[in-house]
Amino acid sequence: MLAALAAEVGDFVRPPIDWHAAAPELTLLAFGVLLTLMDIVWLERGRKWAPALASIGLLATMVPIITLAVDGADRSMFGGAFVVDKYALIMKAVFILAGYIVVLISSNYISEGDYWENEYYGLLLSSILGMILMASARDLITIFIALELLSIPAYMLATWRKRDLKSNEAGLKYYLMGVFASAILLYGMSLLYGASGTTLLVDLNESISASDSPSAIVVMGIIFVIVGFAFKVSAVPFHTWAPDTYEGAPTPVTAFLSVASKAAGFVALMNMLFVGFIGRDDVYEPMIFALAAVSMTVGNLIALRQTNIVRMLAYSGVAQAGYMLAPLAVASDVPDSALAATVSYLVIYAVMNLGAFAVVIAVARKTRSAEIDDYRGLFHYAPGLTVAMTIFLFALAGIPPLGGWWAKFRIMGAVIEANTVSGVVLGVFVAVNSVIALYYYARIGAKMWADEAPDGDLTPVRVPASLKSALVLTVAATIVFGVLPGLVGDVTKVSLLAGVGG
C-alpha cells in the first residue's frame, strides 16, 4: 500500500469524504465537545444540564442515522475502510439507544452520589463514539482505534466510585485485562498485516484465503485476534474480569459495559469474521464453537451459585455471549442467517439486560444492596418493579412471547439451518443451557413473588422519572420484539458481505 502511494509523493490529494456518511460520528463528537466546553465556561452551574445535553446529543445523533437509513444507499470511504450499510446503521442505532437508556438510568445515580457528573457524560459519549465508529470500521487500524476509544473511557468509568475499594478493584482489573487483551489483539493484527500486507479487511480476506498464503502465521493471527475480542465479549475462559468489574463498578456503568461494550466487541468480531476471515472458516469456526459451548455452559453453571444479582447478571451475560457466539461458529455455512441471528440477539439482549439493570438500580435505591435475598417479597412493596423484573428475567431466559425467546429462536434457527453436526450440537447446547439458566432466573422470580419481605419493611421504592422512562421503554421493547418479531426480523435482514468492496 505504501508502495502504491509512493507515486504520489509530494502532491498530496485529499481523499473524497462523504460527509453524510460521517455525520453520526461528527454529531456525537460535536456534542461531546460541547459538553466539555460547557463545563469549562459555566463550571458548577452547567452541572445539572449535563445529562440533558448528553441525551440530546445522543438523540441528535439518531437524526443522521435515520436519514442515512432512509437514503438506503451503501456508502464506503477510504477504499472500504469506513463503510455505512444497513448493518452498520442498525448497530449504530443500538449503541446510541443503549447509550440513551444508560444516561436515563445514570442521571439520578450520578447526581445523588456526588460523582464527577460532566466528565462522566463526556467519557460516556466518547465511549459511544468509539462504538458507532466500530460499526463502520472495516480496516484493522480503524477497528483497533475504535476499540481503544470505546474501552479506555470505560476503564475509567468502572472506577468512578473512587472512594470505594471495590470500584477501584473493578476499574483496575478491567483495565489490566483489557490492555492485555488489546496487546494480544494488536499482535494478532500485526501478524495478519505481515502475512497479507494490507489493513483492509476485504483485501485481507482475499490474501489469507489464497492457497499460497503463509499458513502458520495466519492461523496464529486469527487466533490472537479472536482471543482479543473474546476478552471484550467476556467469553469463557477470558471472562474472569467480568464479575468483579460488574460488581464493583457503578451499576449504570455495569449496565453500559454489559450491553454496549459487549455489543461493540461482537460488532468488531463480526466485522473481522464476516469480512476479514470468512475464507478461513477452517480456523475460526472450531475456535468459536469451543468458545460458544464453553461460555454458555460455564457461565450458566457459575451463575447458579451467585448470591449477588449483579454478579449473577454478569455470569448470565457470559452465558449470553456464548449464545451470541454460537451462530458465528457456522458463519461460513449460512452467513446471512448467522449474522441476522447474532444481530437480532444483540438488539434484544441490549433491551432486556438494560431493563434488568434499571430495576437493580431502582431497587438498590431502597435496599442499598444487590443481594438476591434482598429481593424477597419485592412484590409486596414494589409491584411495578417486580412485574418489570419478571418480564426481563423471563425474556433473558427465553420464555415466549417475550423478546428473548425470539432472539434464542433465531440463534437456534441459524445453527440448525447450517445442517452440520457442529451446528446441531450447538443447538442442543443452547437448549440445555436455557434450562439451566431458567433455574436461576426463576429462583429470583420465586423470591420476589412468593416470599415475604425481610423485616416486613413495606415502604415503597421511589423511582425517579428518568429511571421510570427507561423502564417503560425497555419493557415495551422487550414485549414488542417478542410479539411482533417480524420487526427485528426485517431490520436485521442484513448482510455484511454485500456492503463491502466499494
Added chain:
Amino acid sequence: MIGLLAAASADMDLYVAQNIFFGIIAAQMIYAAFRVVTTANVVHAALWLVLVLSGVAVQFILLGAEFVAITQVLVYIGAVVVLFLFGVMLTRASMGADESVASEKRSMATVVGVLLFTVMAVSLIDSFEDTRLVIDEPQSTTLVSDSIFSQYIVPFEAVSVLLLAALIGAIVVARRD
C-alpha cells in the same frame, strides 16, 4: 527471527553490513531482555528495557523505516520508560535489589514464555521460510504522513478524541477530592 537471520546471512551478496549489524543488535537485545526479567532491582530492569527498546529502534533503521524508529525512541524510551521510572520513584518501591520481585511464579512464567516463543518462532519460520524481503528504498516520513491524512484519517482523528478522553478521565480518577 533467527531463521530470518540465517536465511539472510546465507545470501551474502545482499545487505552484508545490515545483516551483521542485525545479528549484533539482536544478540544484545536478547541479552538485555533476559536481564530485564532476571534482575531483582526494579530500576535496573527499567534501564535494561531501555536497551531492548533502543535495539528495536536500531533494527527499524536498518530496515529503512526512519519514522518508526524515531517514534520508537520518542514513545518508548522517552515516555514509557520514563513513566516506569517515575512510577518506581513515586510509589514506595525499594530502589535497591528486591527479592520479592522474583516471585514463586517465575517457573510458570518461564514455561509460558518458552512455549510462546517456540510457537511464534515455528510459525514465523514456517510462514516465511527463506522469503527474501527486498527493501529498495527507505520509506520517507512524507509517505507515512500522507497515508495518515488520507487512508487513515478516521482512526487518526479518533485517536485525538481518545487522548482527550483519557486525559480528562485520568485527572478525575487521580485527583484528590
Added chain:
Amino acid sequence: MTSLLASETAAVSFPVLTAMVLTPFLGALLLLVLPNNRPEYFKQVAFLVSALTAAMTAWVMVEFDKAHAATFQFVDQYEWIETLGISWALGLDGISLWLVVLTGALFPIVILAIDAEHSPKPYYAWILVLEAGCMGVFLALDLFAFFVFFEIVLVPMYFLIGQWGHGERAYAATKFFIYTMMGSALMLVGIISTAVITANTTGNDLTFGLIELAESQALGQTAARWIFLSFALAFAVKVPIFPLHTWLPDAHTNAPTAGSVILAGVMLKLGTYGFLRFGIYLFPEAAVYFAPFLVALGTIGILYGAIAATMQRDLKRLVAYSSVAHLGFIVIGTFALNTEGIEGGLLQMVNHGVSTGALFLLVGMIYERRHTREISKLGGLQKPAPMLAGVFMVVMLSSIGLPGLNGFVGEFLTLIGAFAAHRWWAVVAASGVIIAALYLLWAYQRVFHGPAEGDNATMPDLTVREGLTMVPFLVAIVFMGVYPKPVLERMEPAVDALVAHVETHVEDFDEPVADIAHHVELEDLADLGTDTHGEEDGEHG
C-alpha cells in the same frame, strides 16, 4: 387428516378460533386495567370472559361438521413472520375438538367455583392467560405457534403455584417450571430441525406449517427418530410418563385448588395431545419404532402410580398419583396405534379431565372446610356432608372406571387397542384398574365412613354454588358413560385418518387389530355402558 387446509364445510368469515385464543388473553389485560377499589368485579369479569370463550367453544362444537372430522375446520391462517414461513394457523379437527370443548368448559367452572385466597386481580388474570395458552396449544397448526403456546402455559402455572399455593410452593413452582422447560427446550431443536431439513429436502421455502411438514415426510429415518425423541421428551415430561413424573405430585400438592384442577384437567393433556398431533403425525415411522418402549413406560406408570397412590396419606397427593396411573392408560392407548387405542386414549383424556378435575375440586372443598388433607385426620364425613359424599362417590367411581360412567368406556377402548398391539403389556396394565379400585375405595372409606369426630362432625355440606358447579361434571360423567356415541363419532374419522397416515408412510406397518375389535363395532359402544362384563372382556381378551 388430509392436506386440506381450507375447510369447505365451515366457511365462516368470523375467525372464531383466533377469538377463542385471544378473548381470554384480552380479558386478562382488561382485568389488569380495572380499578383496584372494587375487587368483587375481578371474579365477575373473569367469569364472563371465560363464559364468552365457552360459548364460542359450544358454538364450534355444534357447528363442527362430523362428516369431515378428519379435516381441519374453522381454519384461521395469517402470516406472522413471513421470512421464516411462520404463520398464525389455527384449526380444529376430531382430535382436538373435545379437548378444546373440555378447556372451554372447565375454566368458567373453575373460576366460578373457587375464590382467590388473596390478590384476586393477578389470580384471575393468570387463569385467563392459562386458558388462552391451553386453547392455543390445542388449536395450533404451526409448529412455531404451537411451541410458543406450549411454553406460555408454564408461566401462569408457575405464578399460580408460586403465589397462591401452599406449603413448599416456591420449590414446587420452580421444580414444575424447570422440569417442563427441560423437556421442551430440546423440542425446539427438533422443531427447527424438522422445518430446516424438510425445506432442504423438498426444495420448498422454509415453513413451520404442521400439515405441510407432516405430509411431505421429508426426514430421513435416523433424523426422524432423533427428532421424535426430542418431541417425546417434551411431551413425556408434560404427561408425565414415568420416570419423568416427579414434578407432578409436588406441583399438585402445593398448587391452589384451581391450579390443580386445571393442571389435571387440561395441562396434562397437552403432552398426550402433543404425542398424537405432533409425535405420531409428523414422525409416523419413529412413532412405530418407539411405540413398544412408550407402551412399556406407560404400563410401568400405571402400576407405579397406582401403587404409590395406595401409600399416600394426603388425599390430594393420592389423586395426583392416580393421575399418573390414568395418564399411563392414555399413553398405552395412543401407542397401540390403532383406532380403538387412540380413540380410547383421546376419550380418556377428556374423561380424566372431567373426573380428576372434579376430584381435585372436591378435595379442595374438603380442605377449605377442614384445613387439612391428611386422610387420617378426616373420617365419617358422610354424616355431616351427605351431598359432598355422594358427589365424591360418583366422581370416584368414574375415575375407577365403573361401567355406566365415562371412565369405563375410555379404559375399555384403550385396553382393547393395547391388547391388539401389545398383548402382555395390556394384561399387566389391566391390573392397574383393580389397584385403582382398591386405593380409591379405601380412601373413600377412610374419609367418609366411620364415626365423625371433632371438627369432622360439624363440617358443612356443599353450598348451592358448589353443588351447581358440580352439576356439569356429573352430567358429563353420566352422559359419556351411557351414550358416548356423539363424542366418539366425531373423533373417529380423524383417528382413522391418523392411523391411515401412519400406515401409508410406514412400510410393513398395519394397524394392529384385535379379534374382539371385529366384534365390537363402534356403533355398539353406545350400549357398552350397560354391559357390565365389558371390563373383564378387556382384560381377558
